[in-house]
Amino acid sequence: MSGPILRAVGLGRDFVSAGETVRVLDDVSLEVAPGELVVVRGQSGSGKSTLLNLLSGLDRPTRGEVLLGDERLDLAGPERLADLRRDRLGIVFQAFGLLSVLTAAENVELPLRISRTSGRRRDARVAEVLDLVGLSEHAAQRPEELSGGQQQRVGIARAIAGRPEVLIADEPTAQLDSVTGAAILELLVSMVETDGMAAVVATHDESLAARADRVVTLRARRV
16 A cells, blocks of 8 residues: 555544534544555544544544545645546445436446446446445336435445545445445445555444454544
């Protein structure tokens, strides 16, 4: 592994609730190198999802820095953040984040269209990643026609379609049965080991934690 591709330095995040400031994260630092799988663990409410939102640029820290390579995500404007998430980041949302009016294949295709990948390459990649997550036969179905586990797999396929440098995933196997979860685990590990992708995954899945290069635990708002 080379130097870090993703770094968090002294991250803190506060929210205001009922007129009071609630500190969710405090002085969290983390480095992730290419080809490294880092699992983030912690009890519910420990700040795992907040940390992933900060690392992916979906939220901004109250304190501290987030760097993707040499670029500060926490200082980037909306257009630059959109470019970085399109070109360098893959994000798996716990709530799936699929567009209901699009089919499974169209949801997976969306980031490739945005990046202006040519039609033939786009179609080939969509077919490839749907096959990788075991959904080739469901390509024409819309999210409402899919189970929760199938929707989760569409979300994973969409996140990896553009071959991101960094994958950030919030409970990617939570909706999956044990057999499908094991297959997705092997896919993620393969992309980290073979493609050099960095991955930060929040999970309660013991089998996924067992395959990680490093396990980070959040407790009392800190690592």
